[in-house]
Amino acid sequence: MxxxxxxxxxxxxxxxxxxxxxxxxxxxxxxxxxxxxxxxxxxxxxxxxxxxxxxxxxxxxxxxxxxxxxxxxxxxxxxxxxxxxxxxxxxxxxxxxxxxxxxxxxxxxxxxxxxxxxxxxxxxxxxxxxxxxxxxxxxxxxxxxxxxxxxxxxxxxxxxxxxxxxxxxxxxxxxxxxxxxxxxxxxxxxVVPPFRDGGQAQYIERPVPESGAASTAATRAWALERLDEPLTLDDLAAHARMSRRTFARRFNDEVGLSPGRWLIQQRVARARHLLESSDLPVDTIAGQVGFATAASLRQHLHTAIGVSPQTYRRTFQTTR
Incomplete structure (x- = not known):
């Protein structure tokens, strides 16, 4: 350096x-x-x-x-x-x-x-x-x-x-x-997407919906405003006005991930932002991003980046 x-x-x-x-x-x-x-x-x-x-x-x-x-x-x-x-x-x-x-x-x-x-x-x-x-x-x-x-x-x-x-x-x-x-x-x-997880699929078989087919983009935007809620596949499919099976298939075609895995990625990303930019307790952050408990947040954060919330905060909050 x-x-x-x-x-x-x-x-x-x-x-x-x-x-x-x-x-x-x-x-x-x-x-x-x-x-x-x-x-x-x-x-x-x-x-x-x-x-x-x-x-x-x-x-x-x-x-x-x-x-x-x-x-x-x-x-x-x-x-x-x-x-x-x-x-x-x-x-x-x-x-x-x-x-x-x-x-x-x-x-x-x-x-x-x-x-x-x-x-x-x-x-x-x-x-x-x-x-x-x-x-x-x-x-x-x-x-x-x-x-x-x-x-x-x-x-x-x-x-x-x-x-x-x-x-x-x-x-x-x-x-x-x-x-x-x-x-x-x-x-x-x-002007590029801020986060695509390394584990996301390289090759998406059908990245653009067929002509006339509904997209899941609006439902993804809707979900991002409600990460603190216990969203289920049924909730997402209902918002998109699709059957569970059709929604899950189309979502994977467009994003390269299952709806559940995508939600976890978005919740971890939001948690990281809050750990960096606020002094909120870990329990509070877990609730705000839709993880049921602080233990669940710790587990998902460790899986994503290999550190605990406290370690992540100590490392990056100083860069504010």
Whole structure:
């Protein structure tokens, strides 16, 4: 961490390899750059020279591999998977070897192949784009791959799925470092959804309702105003004027989660906001977000982020 005025600046080094996908390459600078100066983002290549993208242009960078050795977080941007062999080119392996022990490392999409080839995923859970799961397993059968999720946080190594899940994992990092208030602010500035849980499905079979079919969006908005109430599937289906079965199927088609799991995610997110922004007792917060007891809130919060309400509050309330 580097000093920046009265607070510390977290250095993020983004590694662009030959054939990099330009959209994903720009995600870290866009997300971390919107976090009120808490992050410094440096883009580098393995030799400091320009790299070709998988589009019709080349990217020129300011930094070489030395940036990796000074980073608090390293993000590896994706490239075409056929460009990644199980044996990394010497210059790529040498660049990755500069990363200090304990540094947080994030891969976006196919960059999981790069981390795997470098041995950085050995003994860890990981994910990558769902279409490449079979190829990943063929090349790296010893790695515990979960192709059904948006990202996996196996601290200090995080892997994410395709394209927009790079936004999700970077927002997750901001939330983890500075709490949901700043992460929500960053999301608003970037006009992206503030929270998609890492366990959410990568691939939703039918994300857009069929022509003429009713959507569950209005019912989701209605539920968010009533999280303190003991909402049931019957309540949600009745509001949407659908049968239980139709509502549950359509909800999963649109959101990629069951109604029950989605409600828990929203309640945990609201609880985190209240823990950060208020001095309300945990019992009171539990009631306001729809958990029957403080014990239930503790259990769900621990499942989501691995800490107790008290620990979360001590960590993030100071960032107000």
């Amino acid at each position: 580097r000093g920046s005025g009265n607070r510390q600046t977290h250095r993020v080094a983004v590694l662009a390899l030959d054939g990099v996908y330009p959209f994903e390459l720009g995600i870290p600078a866009r997300i971390f750059g919107a976090a009120d100066g808490r992050y410094e983002v440096l883009t580098c290549t393995v030799d400091g020279r320009p790299v070709r993208t998988n589009a019709d242009f080349t990217v020129t960078v300011e930094h070489g591999p030395e940036a990796l050795g000074t980073a608090d977080t390293v993000v590896v941007a994706p490239i075409a998977p056929e460009s990644v062999s199980t044996d990394l080119p010497d210059e790529v392996a040498a660049a990755l070897a500069r990363i200090r022990s304990g540094t947080r490392i994030v891969s976006i999409c196919t960059a999981a192949f790069v981390l795997a080839a470098a041995g950085l995923l050995d003994g860890r859970r990981a994910t990558t784009h769902w279409q490449l799961a079979d190829e990943f397993r063929r090349r790296f059968p010893h790695i515990d791959l979960d192709p059904d999720v948006l990202f996996v946080d196996d601290d200090p190594v995080l892997t994410s799925a395709g394209a927009a899940s790079g936004i999700d994992v970077c927002l997750h990092v901001v939330r983890k470092d500075h709490g949901s208030r700043l992460a929500n602010t960053v999301a608003r500035r970037c």
